[in-house]
Amino acid sequence: MENFSSKLLQAAVEEFSRLPGIGRKTALRLVLHLLRQDSDTINRFSESVVKLHQNVVYCSRCHNISDRELCEICGSPRRDSSVICVVEDIRDVIAIENTGQYHGLYHVLGGIISPMDGIGPADLNIDSLVYRIGNDKDISEVILALSTTMEGDTTNFYLYRKINPFSIKVSVIARGIAIGDELEYADEVTLGRSIIHRTEYDKSSIR
Amino acid sequence: MENFSSKLLQAAVEEFSRLPGIGRKTALRLVLHLLRQDSDTINRFSESVVKLHQNVVYCSRCHNISDRELCEICGSPRRDSSVICVVEDIRDVIAIENTGQYHGLYHVLGGIISPMDGIGPADLNIDSLVYRIGNDKDISEVILALSTTMEGDTTNFYLYRKINPFSIKVSVIARGIAIGDELEYADEVTLGRSIIHRTEYDKSSIR
Numbered sequence: 242m243e244n245f246s247s248k249l250l251q252a253a254v255e256e257f258s259r260l261p262g263i264g265r266k267t268a269l270r271l272v273l274h275l276l277r278q279d280s281d282t283i284n285r286f287s288e289s290v291v292k293l294h295q296n297v298v299y300c301s302r303c304h305n306i307s308d309r310e311l312c313e314i315c316g317s318p319r320r321d322s323s324v325i326c327v328v329e330d331i332r333d334v335i336a337i338e339n340t341g342q343y344h345g346l347y348h349v350l351g352g353i354i355s356p357m358d359g360i361g362p363a364d365l366n367i368d369s370l371v372y373r374i375g376n377d378k379d380i381s382e383v384i385l386a387l388s389t390t391m392e393g394d395t396t397n398f399y400l401y402r403k404i405n406p407f408s409i410k411v412s413v414i415a416r417g418i419a420i421g422d423e424l425e426y427a428d429e430v431t432l433g434r435s436i437i438h439r440t441e442y443d444k445s446s447i448r
Numbered sequence: 449m450e451n452f453s454s455k456l457l458q459a460a461v462e463e464f465s466r467l468p469g470i471g472r473k474t475a476l477r478l479v480l481h482l483l484r485q486d487s488d489t490i491n492r493f494s495e496s497v498v499k500l501h502q503n504v505v506y507c508s509r510c511h512n513i514s515d516r517e518l519c520e521i522c523g524s525p526r527r528d529s530s531v532i533c534v535v536e537d538i539r540d541v542i543a544i545e546n547t548g549q550y551h552g553l554y555h556v557l558g559g560i561i562s563p564m565d566g567i568g569p570a571d572l573n574i575d576s577l578v579y580r581i582g583n584d585k586d587i588s589e590v591i592l593a594l595s596t597t598m599e600g601d602t603t604n605f606y607l608y609r610k611i612n613p614f615s616i617k618v619s620v621i622a623r624g625i626a627i628g629d630e631l632e633y634a635d636e637v638t639l640g641r642s643i644i645h646r647t648e649y650d651k652s653s654i655r
Contacts, residue, residue: 245513245542246507246512246513246514246519246520246521246541247500247504247513247514247515247519247520248515249496249499249500249503249504249515250500250504250513252496252499252500253496253497253499253500255496256492256493256496256497259493260478260481260482261477261478261481262474262477263478267469269539269542270468270469270539271467271468271470272497272500273538273539274467274468275467275497275500275501276500276501276504276513278501280501280502283497283498283501284498285463286463286466286497287494287495287497287498288494289456289459289460289462289463290460290463290479290482290490290493290494291490291491291494292456292459292460293454293456293457293459293460293479293482293483294482294483294485294487294490295487296456297454297456297457297483300453305453306452306453306454306457306483307453307454308454308455308456312453312454313453313454314453331480332476332477332480334453335452335476
């Protein structure tokens with residue numbers, strides 16, 4: 242434990258060093274940076290966290306983070322409401338939105354099935370997904386966009402069995418060699434799959 | 449700019465991404481982490497910053513960060529008040545304290561002389577250092593512990609000329625090969641100086 246000459250400084254550094262990936266040296270740097278700002282900046286910083294925590298809601302339809310009952314994506318008339326993209330986390334929604342390649346709706350599971358971590362289907366937003374599919378005749382496709390891990394595969398399989406009875410299209414995101422990667426450094430499983438699931442040559446399918 | 453589904457989330461991420469070394473992805477990770485905490489944790493986090501900013505003071509003697517007029521180091525009867533270690537920044541005080549090798553007092557300059565950045569001697573806590581040396585007969589040595597850069601050297605020289613008339617010992621921290629470093633990777637200037645300023649062999653001087 243460092244020997245801080247100020248208890249207030251020590252308290253602030255301790256709070257920051259509880260954040261994920263922030264060590265004590267970084268925490269000190271961040272706190273000393275804030276200390277050099279004016280009161281308005283400090284209040285805005287501090288209030289942004291409190292306001293978010295107090296007022297944030299999760300979309301009643303897709304469980305995405307939102308400012309009101311229905312999130313901006315679910316509420317937008319410009320989105321394609323025939324497709325639902327199932328993701329693990331809010332961050333995945335932001336990542337997919339940033340690609341600019343998807344214009345449908347989302348469904349945030351809030352995790353993936355992981356027996357090792359004690360997370361089963363009942364802990365995830367799966368019932369509400371099945372409800373959406375069963376009650377919205379608009380929906381024609383569900384895209385499963387989960388991590389390409391053992392847990393992701395398990396969850397994909399579980400969801401597939403739940404969605405299959407509705408006889409709509411179920412797809413998974415493409416797995417293969419990342420764009421810009423060199424083949425010799427790709428892992429064997431990915432490389433093997435990328436050959437099995439090869440797609441017909443088409444100028445638009447490559448960069 | 450990312451397409452956040454929540455303005456509150458966006459506001460908090462923007463505040464965090466203004467911190468030094470924190471990009472937008474890291475900011476989002478930190479904010480989502482805080483969002484998962486309970487209200488008490490959030491309030492404690494947020495108040496730690498505001499309280500520090502509102503109540504922090506700088507030691508009237510050494511300009512170190514403090515909770516009261518005289519910092520814990522200046523106020524401690526266990527410190528050796530015959531030595532003053534001159535440093536650039538509060539972080540340097542903490543770094544030296546963490547070594548556990550120094551038991552004297554400090555003087556925080558608040559920067560170093562840097563004509564390129566428009567920082568001259570008048571912008572630094574130099575007058576108060578000269579005042580301390582002139583008025584405290586206890587002081588027998590001043591250690592200059594500034595960065596080993598051009599600016600640090602300039603500041604060392606300026607301080608030396610100011611302190612010299614008081615006929616007390618002025619020393620600078622040792623420059624040489626860092627412990628654990630291999631010679632072949634050391635830069636030439638450091639290696640050259642480490643030979644010129646070699647010290648007599650003594651078991652206690654090496655690791």
